[in-house]
Amino acid sequence: MVEISKADWKLFRERVPEWQEHYMEQLTKKYIEMLSSPGNASDHFWELEKRIKNDKKHPGVMLEINKSEAIWDIAIFIKKKVITLNDLEGFSEDLIDSVTEIINR
Numbered sequence: 447m448v449e450i451s452k453a454d455w456k457l458f459r460e461r462v463p464e465w466q467e468h469y470m471e472q473l474t475k476k477y478i479e480m481l482s483s484p485g486n487a488s489d490h491f492w493e494l495e496k497r498i499k500n501d502k503k504h505p506g507v508m509l510e511i512n513k514s515e516a517i518w519d520i521a522i523f524i525k526k527k528v529i530t531l532n533d534l535e536g537f538s539e540d541l542i543d544s545v546t547e548i549i550n551r
Contacts, residue, residue, distance in 0.1 A: 469506030521548035
């Protein structure tokens with residue numbers, strides 16, 4: 447496993463908020479869909495509350511940024527469908543190779 451370079455670390459810190467924002471936009475669309483579906487308002491309310499409670503724990507919503515965990519965090523983002531490998535454009539080949547190795551395990 448390669449240690450993250452300064453350039454990759456900087457890029458990671460810049461991109462995480464963008465990746466999380468994009469993920470939360472997807473969640474919001476799902477919430478709107480659910481709230482707009484036929485059914486009781488109370489059922490929708492409690493389902494939304496349950497989903498938000500679970501979604502808050504997802505790395506696409508909340509993530510403690512730590513340099514030693516960055517490569518693992520990127521792999522988790524890919525596995526949890528927050529981002530794709532295409533979103534790693536600009537990162538070093540070493541980082542991309544390490545992430546690819548993790549996700550293919």
